[in-house]
Amino acid sequence: MMKLKVLVGAVALATAGSACATNGYFLPGFGFRSQGMGGVGIAYGRDSLSTAANPANAVNTGMRGDLGMGVFNPERSAAVGTGTGLPGGANDFTPGGGGAFGFKGNTESDAKYFLMPEMGFSMPLTENLHVALAVVGNGGMNTTYPQNFFAFGGVAPSPDQKIGVDMMQLLVPISLAYRVNETHSLGASLVLAETRFRAYGLEAFSNYVGVPSNKDYVTGNGFDYSYGAGVKLGWLGEFMDDKLTVGLTYASRTWMTKFDKYKSLFAEQGDFDIPENYGIGVAFKPVKNLVIAADVVRINYNDIAAIGNRGPGFGINKALLGTDGVPSLLDSKKQLGKDEGMGFGWENQTVYKLGVQYGVNNRLQLRAGYNYGKTPIPNDQVTFNLLAPATVERHYSLGFTYKANDLLEVTGAYMYAASNSQTACGQNIVDCASFNMHQNLFALSLGWVLDPGPKSLDEYGESDWAGINFDGWYGGLNFGQSKYRGIDEASANTRTEGWKVYGGYQFNKYLGVEGGYANLNDMTGRTGAVVTKMNTDAWTLGAVVSYPVTEKLSVMGKLGAAYMLADVNVKNGAALTVRRGDDGYEPNYGVGISYALLDNLSVRAEWERFDRKEYDIDLMSAGLVMKF
16 A cells, blocks of 8 residues: 555656646546547546546446556747737738847747656446546646747846746546446546646736736746645446447536735636536447547636636737727736736637547557647737647547556557647737647556456457567666757756657577667757757667666666767847758767566666767666566
8 A cells, every 4th residue: 555655646746747738738538548549538448547537437447557658749839020910910920020029039949848657546346336546647738938028128038038837737536436237327536636837937027017916926936836626427328238338527627726926927816726627428339349439528718717817919009908808908907816817818628539449359459539629729819828829729649559468458659739820910019929839649558457347358359369479578768868068058058858768679688689769859059149959869779788686676788879860950039040950870878777666567777878979968867668
C-alpha cells in the first residue's frame, strides 16, 4: 500500500509538469488507448484509465493496473503587426508593420516538449460492484515566447523580455460502478483536482492604470496552486445481444480554491473552476473483433468567468467605450480580477469523436480515430488568446495493443492535431494579431492484467499467432536537459529540455547495440538586435557495454556515431537574414546506470556527449526501459 501511495504521488507530481491543449484546453480522451481511437470512451473502455471518461466502464475493465508515458509536442507561434484596421482584414495583415505597440513581428514558443504520464487501476469488489482509480491530466495551456508582444512604451517591459503562461490540471477520479442487471450499469466518481498556474511578462497590464484591480497580483509571482473536487456520473446500456452499447456521462463543475497570487488576473478574484461537461457515446460491434465507437461531448467553457468573460476586441474606441459587447477599459467593473473582469472570451465547445478498433489476431489490436472540435476562441477575442492559442480543431490518431503474454499488454498511440490559425485585424492594443498551433503526441503504456474483464479477450482476433520473438530486444524513453557547450552563456540560452526514444538488442549481459532518435531542442543567442536560434536533432547508433554490479544494478558505457540535423536561423529585428542547415555525422558517447524495477522494466539515467566541431551538446536524461 505504501508503494502504491508513493507511485500515485510520483505520477501526480510528474503530470503536474506537463501541459497540453487539444479540445480547448481539455485532452481529447482519457488514456492512450482511448487517444489512439480519437478520444472515445463514453460507451467503450477496457483499461482502468477509461473510468475517467465514464465511471460505469469499471464493470468491464476487470482487475488490472495501467502505467504509461507520452511525449506531447505542441508547436505554437504568434504574430502582431498592422492591417486594414477592419474586422476581417486578415489578407492585409503585415507582421512587423508600424501600427502595433512595442514588439512587431513573429515569435515562436520555446516550450515544445512535455512528458505526459498516466496511471490507474481497477478491480471488482463483488460480482456486480467494481472500484477504480485513475491519475490523468485534464489538459492545460503553456507558452514561453522569447519576444514580448505586449510591450507598450513606458508602461511595460522590453520586447526582449519573455512572456507566457503555464497552466496544468490534474484529475484523480475515484470511481464506483454497479452492474444493475445484464444490460444496465451505473457509475459515479468523486473527482479530485489540482491546477498549477503561473504568468510572466504581463507588466503591460499590471502597470496600466485602471486595468487591474491590484497590479501586484497579475504577473511574475511564480507558481500558484488551486485544489478542488467535483462529481461525475455515468450509465452504460447494452442492446442487440451486446452488439450495441450506449453511454451517458455528466461531470459537474469542479469547484476550485482561488489563485491568491493571481487574484487580479482572473475574474472573480482568482477563481478558475473546471467547467461542467457532459456527453453521449455509442459503440457498435458488427463482429466481435471489430469495434466502431463515437462520442459527442459538450464543454461549457463560457460558464467559467475567467475563461468566458470577454476581453479586448475590435477597435480602441470600442474598448474604451464598451460598445458592441466589448469590455470598457474605463468601466471599473471590467477590471482584471473583478467579478465581471475581462477574460479570454471562450465560447462553449462541442467535440465529435470517432474511433475504430480491429482485432487482427489473438495478440494484436489496431486502432484509428478522428476528433473534431471547433475552436472556442471568437475572432474578435484574439488579443488575450495570443497567450493561450487553443486553436487546433482536427485530430488524427493511430494506435495498437500487443498482448505480450497473459499478464502484460503493451499499448502505443500517435496523435496529430492539424495546423490551424486564427487572424484578426482592428484589435485594440495590438491592431492585427495572429496565432497558429499544431501538435504531435507519441505515447506508450503497459497494462498488468490479472483479470481481463468479461469482454476484452473476445475483442482480439480468432487466429492464433505465436507473437514476435522479442528475446534480447528492448525499448526506452528518456527525458531530461540538453546543454550547448562552447557558446557564450552570457548572451545565449544554452540549456533547454531534451528527450530521446531508443531501442536495442542485448547479445549478452555485457554487450549490446542501440539506436534511436534524440531531440536536443534549441539554443537562442542574442547580440543586440541580432537573434540566432538553432534547433538540433540526432539519429544515433552505437555499441553499449554493460557491467552488472549487483543482480539489479548495472553500469554502462556507450560509443557510436550520430547523424546531427541542425537548423540555424539568424534574425536582425523582424528580418530573416540567414537560414541554413548544418547536418553531418559526429561522435556520440556516454555513461549511465540502470536499475531493474521488475524482470522486464528498468529505470535508466545517463549522460551523453554529441561531439561537434564548432560546439558540443550534452544530454542528461533519465527514463524507463522495457525488455520485450
